[in-house]
Amino acid sequence: MASIAQDKNRLYDRLAEAIEEKKDLRNPLIEILRIAQEIFGYLPIEVQEFVAEKMNIPASKIYGVVTFYNFFSMQPRGKYTLNVCTGTACFVKGAPRLIQMISEELGVTMGETTEDGRFTLSAVRCVGACSLAPVFVIGEDTFGRIDNKDKIKEILKRYE
Numbered sequence: 001m002a003s004i005a006q007d008k009n010r011l012y013d014r015l016a017e018a019i020e021e022k023k024d025l026r027n028p029l030i031e032i033l034r035i036a037q038e039i040f041g042y043l044p045i046e047v048q049e050f051v052a053e054k055m056n057i058p059a060s061k062i063y064g065v066v067t068f069y070n071f072f073s074m075q076p077r078g079k080y081t082l083n084v085c086t087g088t089a090c091f092v093k094g095a096p097r098l099i100q101m102i103s104e105e106l107g108v109t110m111g112e113t114t115e116d117g118r119f120t121l122s123a124v125r126c127v128g129a130c131s132l133a134p135v136f137v138i139g140e141d142t143f144g145r146i147d148n149k150d151k152i153k154e155i156l157k158r159y160e
């Protein structure tokens with residue numbers, strides 16, 4: 001059985017190959033970071049430093065890009081991202097309370113991932129389902145008019 005260190009080395013090998021393949025693109029950094037996030041699931045500092053070294057650019061530049069774009073994450077992501085809509089309609093119809101209920105249910109705050117690695121709690125702008133406000137989204141599924149914890153519990157159970 002491969003050790004964790006060997007597995008990790010294999011991931012770095014894949015990343016090194018991707019950098020080699022993409023580095024001559026016109027603006028390769030975002031694409032390379034996207035691939036790195038795909039390989040590792042997130043972009044911890046050590047991965048950023050690896051990219052910096054291979055591409056011969058300052059690690060601070062990588063860090064700047066990673067923190068600028070919200071599709072990059074420096075924390076491990078859960079199997080599912082639970083996005084609560086914080087657009088105007090949802091906000092007015094109780095998104096803050098919805099966030100609080102989901103937060104309590106999952107035991108995490110915004111941006112965090114549950115201990116069992118199932119959910120990352122996140123916020124999004126209007127998802128176009130304002131008539132169902134307040135809304136949250138898990139993958140392709142949209143849930144609206146959720147006003148109590150029992151409903152939330154029942155929905156979360158479907159995602160194992």
Ligand code: FES
Binds near residue numbers: 089126130133
């Ligand atoms: S504001 Fe939440 S769906 Fe439009």
